[in-house]
Amino acid sequence: MNQSIDIATEALANPPADLADHPLLAQAQESLPADIKDSGAPAGAAVGLQSVAHGSGLDAKLQVVDENQRFTSTLDEHMEGWQLANAGFNYDVVAVFGSQSTGKSTLLNRLFGTKFDVMSETERRQTTKGIWMSKGQDMPVLVMDVEGTDGRERGEDQDFERKSALFSMAVAEVLIVNIWEHQVGLYQGANMGLLKTVFEVNLGLFLAAKQKGKGKGDTQDKTLLLFVIRDHIGATPLANLRATLTADLNRLWDGLSKPEGLEHTTIDTFFDLDFVTLAHKLLQPEKFESEVVELRKRFQSQQEEGYVFKSKYHKRIPADGISTYMGTIWDAVVSNKDLDLPTQQELLAQFRCGELAASAFDLFSSLLSAFPPAPGPGKLDSSLGARMRDAKSAALAAYDEAASRYHAAVYGRQRGELVAKVHGALAPLFASQLKNAHKLALREYRVAIEQALRTEGYDFARVVSDARQQAEKRFDDEAKKVVLDESGWSPEEERAALVEDMDHVAELLRKEETRKMVAVIERNIKRQMAETVEYSLNQPSEDMWDKVLTAFKAALQKAEDAYLKKAKSFNCTQEEMDAALQLLRRRAWLALRSKLNEHTAEAPMLVKLKLVFEDKFRYDADGVPRVWKPEDDIDSIFRKAKESVLELIPLYSEIKPADPANALELPSSAGTTEIVDPAAASADEDFDFAESLQLLSPSQQSALSTRFRREADAYYVEAKRSMVSSTAQIPYWIYGVLVVLGFNEFVAVIRSPVYFTLLLIAGAAAYVIWTLNMTGPVLAVTRGVTNEVVRTVNEQLHNYFAAQTPDSHAARSHRHAVPVPAASSNATSSAAPEEIELKEKPSVREKDD
Numbered sequence: 102m103n104q105s106i107d108i109a110t111e112a113l114a115n116p117p118a119d120l121a122d123h124p125l126l127a128q129a130q131e132s133l134p135a136d137i138k139d140s141g142a143p144a145g146a147a148v149g150l151q152s153v154a155h156g157s158g159l160d161a162k163l164q165v166v167d168e169n170q171r172f173t174s175t176l177d178e179h180m181e182g183w184q185l186a187n188a189g190f191n192y193d194v195v196a197v198f199g200s201q202s203t204g205k206s207t208l209l210n211r212l213f214g215t216k217f218d219v220m221s222e223t224e225r226r227q228t229t230k231g232i233w234m235s236k237g238q239d240m241p242v243l244v245m246d247v248e249g250t251d252g253r254e255r256g257e258d259q260d261f262e263r264k265s266a267l268f269s270m271a272v273a274e275v276l277i278v279n280i281w282e283h284q285v286g287l288y289q290g291a292n293m294g295l296l297k298t299v300f301e302v303n304l305g306l307f308l309a310a311k312q313k314g315k316g317k318g319d320t321q322d323k324t325l326l327l328f329v330i331r332d333h334i335g336a337t338p339l340a341n342l343r344a345t346l347t348a349d350l351n352r353l354w355d356g357l358s359k360p361e362g363l364e365h366t367t368i369d370t371f372f373d374l375d376f377v378t379l380a381h382k383l384l385q386p387e388k389f390e391s392e393v394v395e396l397r398k399r400f401q402s403q404q405e406e407g408y409v410f411k412s413k414y415h416k417r418i419p420a421d422g423i424s425t426y427m428g429t430i431w432d433a434v435v436s437n438k439d440l441d442l443p444t445q446q447e448l449l450a451q452f453r454c455g456e457l458a459a460s461a462f463d464l465f466s467s468l469l470s471a472f473p474p475a476p477g478p479g480k481l482d483s484s485l486g487a488r489m490r491d492a493k494s495a496a497l498a499a500y501d502e503a504a505s506r507y508h509a510a511v512y513g514r515q516r517g518e519l520v521a522k523v524h525g526a527l528a529p530l531f532a533s534q535l536k537n538a539h540k541l542a543l544r545e546y547r548v549a550i551e552q553a554l555r556t557e558g559y560d561f562a563r564v565v566s567d568a569r570q571q572a573e574k575r576f577d578d579e580a581k582k583v584v585l586d587e588s589g590w591s592p593e594e595e596r597a598a599l600v601e602d603m604d605h606v607a608e609l610l611r612k613e614e615t616r617k618m619v620a621v622i623e624r625n626i627k628r629q630m631a632e633t634v635e636y637s638l639n640q641p642s643e644d645m646w647d648k649v650l651t652a653f654k655a656a657l658q659k660a661e662d663a664y665l666k667k668a669k670s671f672n673c674t675q676e677e678m679d680a681a682l683q684l685l686r687r688r689a690w691l692a693l694r695s696k697l698n699e700h701t702a703e704a705p706m707l708v709k710l711k712l713v714f715e716d717k718f719r720y721d722a723d724g725v726p727r728v729w730k731p732e733d734d735i736d737s738i739f740r741k742a743k744e745s746v747l748e749l750i751p752l753y754s755e756i757k758p759a760d761p762a763n764a765l766e767l768p769s770s771a772g773t774t775e776i777v778d779p780a781a782a783s784a785d786e787d788f789d790f791a792e793s794l795q796l797l798s799p800s801q802q803s804a805l806s807t808r809f810r811r812e813a814d815a816y817y818v819e820a821k822r823s824m825v826s827s828t829a830q831i832p833y834w835i836y837g838v839l840v841v842l843g844f845n846e847f848v849a850v851i852r853s854p855v856y857f858t859l860l861l862i863a864g865a866a867a868y869v870i871w872t873l874n875m876t877g878p879v880l881a882v883t884r885g886v887t888n889e890v891v892r893t894v895n896e897q898l899h900n901y902f903a904a905q906t907p908d909s910h911a912a913r914s915h916r917h918a919v920p921v922p923a924a925s926s927n928a929t930s931s932a933a934p935e936e937i938e939l940k941e942k943p944s945v946r947e948k949d950d
């Protein structure tokens with residue numbers, strides 16, 4: 102239906118008010134198709150309305166280029182409606198060319214079941230304007246009905262003819278050239294002008310493609326020119342018609358002014374020619390129908406001989422891009438731009454692949470946003486790798502499905518960009534997963550080592566190496582899960598960081614283990630040395646230090662051996678071992694020193710000295726306790742014992758073996774102990790071995806000496822007192838004095854009945870005791886009580902003297918000092934002042950007595 106008919110139809114459907122009641126109007130309206138009558142709207146007066154009116158269903162037709170040379174915007178919709186949008190390359194395009202009103206639309210409708218408007222038999226005027234398109238019934242074929250040449254309105258202007266030829270050449274595989282039989286041999290009637298245009302256009306396309314160096318070289322993609330000779334009466338066989346037409350075409354080709362380099366080309370270079378005849382539609386309708394059916398098969402079945410849609414004719418434009426492609430081709434044609442199809446195809450590929458990549462990335466983004474949230478630091482998402490792969494694969498599959506049909510290079514490039522974009526979006530997840538794998542592996546590494554170190558007899562180097570292998574494997578496994586193909590991602594940097602961290606942890610643990618080991622060894626040395634030190638220092642002798650040092654050296658040697666044996670499994674360097682040994686020696690020495698310090702503190706030293714003194718003063722050479730008698734030379738024995746004890750103080754004050762061979766030498770500086778134990782290094786910084794040999798400073802020695810002398814003096818006093826008490830006798834004259842002085846008391850007792858009675862009782866008691874022979878026990882009890890009283894008094898005296906400070910003692914001494922008898926004075930004149938003090942006390946006591 103053409104525009105005039107549309108306008109008329111619209112006028113009938115919506116008549117002006119003044120014609121509304123005209124009798125002819127009702128008659129004309131009756132003749133309208135039911136759908137138009139019902140809707141009250143025209144079947145499609147304009148381009149837009151045409152397509153809308155016919156819908157986008159399978160039988161819809163579309164004016165792709167209107168009479169104003171505008172390209173439709175609804176081809177995509179129609180492709181969807183025709184169910185060809187996803188056909189890929191599985192569709193074909195055919196276009197029909199020919200003079201106006203030569204039955205082109207009729208032919209297409211019969212061949213493909215389309216519903217292009219056909220001119221009314223009675224009107225005989227042009228029906229097809231611009232270019233129409235529809236889908237063949239039951240076949241994936243896009244059929245283009247092109248406005249006929251010789252259009253009356255167009256006159257001699259062949260602009261549209263050229264443009265439509267160029268457009269059809271660019272998109273159609275088969276061009277049907279519709280001619281009447283009787284026109285064969287006539288230049289104008291056989292559309293030779295149109296064919297000349299087609300040939301020129303084709304040469305132009307070929308040249309443009311060649312100049313761009315893109316295809317269309319020797320392996321020229323051909324187009325099929327199918328000449329349909331209408332109203333074939335049968336008088337002239339097809340072969341003759343073919344020969345005539347071929348000869349005319351060759352003549353036409355030869356007459357073309359061909360571009361340089363194409364002078365010797367023939368029609369066959371670019372076209373395949375085929376010829377078919379159809380009987381007169383009106384005169385031989387049955388024959389016409391049967392021939393149309395036969396011809397239809399050649400468009401429908403690949404198995405049919407003479408199948409027209411050979412793959413070599415296909416323009417390789419994916420169906421989903423045909424709308425864009427045709428639009429850009431038409432734009433180029435209309436704007437008279439140089440048209441080269443490869444470039445157009447590449448542009449199309451860029452556009453479509455870009456679109457497809459964008460939608461594939463949208464799909465990927467929606468999948469990505471559905472990922473579960475990150476599990477948090479140090480935790481792994483075990484399914485992350487699989488999910489990343491799935492999302493990527495889904496996006497690429499969506500892209501590949503449609504985009505792979507486009508220009509290979511463009512498809513590949515856009516694919517690369519899409520992949521890079523996908524990888525870019527996934528990279529943070531990858532990095533985060535690696536970081537977490539790093540943390541996890543490091544934690545497991547530390548735990549594995551710590552657990553192994555708790556077992557007996559571990560080999561540190563092996564423990565570390567096993568744990569490290571496990572941790573590296575764990576990291577590698579996790580990294581492998583999230584490294585995507587083609588991503589170029591590498592876990593090496595993170596792995597290197599993990600290894601560095603593990604080295605650091607191993608180093609710390611090794612130092613900690615070394616420190617612990619040294620501490621254990623040090624404790625062992627302390628324990629081993631405790632007894633030796635105790636024994637040797639309680640039995641002071643000239644070789645006391647020789648014994649101690651020999652034992653220490655032996656213990657140290659054992660400790661060093663133990664350390665070296667263990668250190669081998671720690672993978673320690675020689676430098677570290679030397680440093681550790683140095684530290685071990687130092688700490689062992691300091692341990693010994695602290696033990697010695699315990700023994701040489703003032704109180705224990707005093708005890709030791711007292712014991713030695715007691716041994717020498719209170720016991721004789723045979724070890725028998727002395728009972729002092731008047732003939733004993735207490736002073737001499739006391740002096741000797743005291744001097745021999747005082748001589749021990751210098752012995753105790755310095756660790757100095759009698760035999761220089763037993764001396765020990767240790768370096769004094771802090772050295773490199775920080776390699777093993779940085780904390781110990783600072784503690785040992787001030788270590789001075791020579792100084793450490795000194796146990797008692799001169800002032801300590803002096804104080805100790807003073808304290809000891811006082812203690813010893815107390816012994817001396819006690820000895821003297823015990824000797825006095827054992828030898829004291831009552832003089833006989835005392836008894837006479839007692840009788841004289843006590844006679845009056847005796848008389849008083851005799852005379853007093855009470856005292857006398859008590860006396861009788863006492864006498865009786867004495868008699869009984871005597872009679873019963875109980876004198877011994879009674880005397881023993883009496884002596885015991887007496888001794889206890891004496892001891893208590895002595896103790897009180899001793900405490901009294903001991904509590905006196907030197908000053909107060911001196912003051913007291915000064916207050917109570919009395920001249921020493923000459924005999925004694927001679928004996929003690931050369932003695933030390935302390936001895937003079939010792940003499941004072943018996944004098945005082947004797948004076949008191």
Ligand SMILES: Nc1nc2c(ncn2[C@@H]2O[C@H](COP(=O)(O)OP(=O)(O)OP(=O)(O)O)[C@@H](O)[C@H]2O)c(=O)[nH]1
Nearest residue numbers: 201202203204205206207220222227228229249382
């Ligand atoms: N003689 C003859 N007439 C035919 C044949 N087929 C169709 N016609 C008539 O030719 C006239 C034009 O038919 P269309 O199919 O509209 O021709 P067209 O080439 O599409 O016309 P435009 O679109 O206007 O260029 C119609 O009246 C048809 O009935 C045929 O095989 N032989």
